Amino acid sequence: MSDVDDARAVNASLYEAFETADVDRMQRVWDDVAPDAVVCVHPGWPMLRGLGPVLRSWSAVMANTEYIQFFLTDVRVHVRGDVAVVTCTENVLTEVTDAAHAGATVVATNVLVRRPDGWRMQVHHGSPVLGRLADEADGG
């Protein structure tokens, strides 16, 4: 596989780990060589820094999520040396009640770094697309 394909696969692993609430797989997605450089922004959250706090946040988020499914669109990968920048739109489907689901749109910037055993995530930044502002963007 090419660098771009590899980075795309690791990027997809983040979402698959979340969908299956797989804590071990989530841990393998992230870079543990430079744990202090790890950054994660969950949509609407402040910035979390450091591998430990980031993994704990994922465990908490996954424990509090009954059902979630991601449909990634507009995935672009740019590799420059040992860094891959993946940008994408997350079309998110979650369960609100037993009978109702809700959709949401999140945009994400994910920075991956090359390690001897493959690409690992150093930064995940997801942010909510808010309706009113999205309309303004369309007109701007």
Place this chain on the structure above:
Amino acid sequence: MSDVDDARAVNASLYEAFETADVDRMQRVWDDVAPDAVVCVHPGWPMLRGLGPVLRSWSAVMANTEYIQFFLTDVRVHVRGDVAVVTCTENVLTEVTDAAHAGATVVATNVLVRRPDGWRMQVHHGSPVLGRLADEADGG
């Protein structure tokens, strides 16, 4: 200056250009060597791609902003080869009416690439810190 200082200065230029509504300076912040790789997410907005659309969005945003001031905190720079990842918190002060100002918190991930004439911004991703979720994050 070191790579880190240089990248930090270019990162600051983005906010200074916005504060002064300086379209030319804003343009000089961004990478024009790989214009298709340019990405910008204004807080709450969908993802904008391409140097042209991104610069037009900044012109529109700056034209519609009476007053804005940024106090950057928790600025971290990680350089790896020809890529610098800058993460920070934007403490934003804007004018709501002639007499009233409002504060907001935005977190940002900015990706800079090395060019012959210095660092240029390839990705700016800003996202709003929402109150309710921020409280949850504190407790999680």
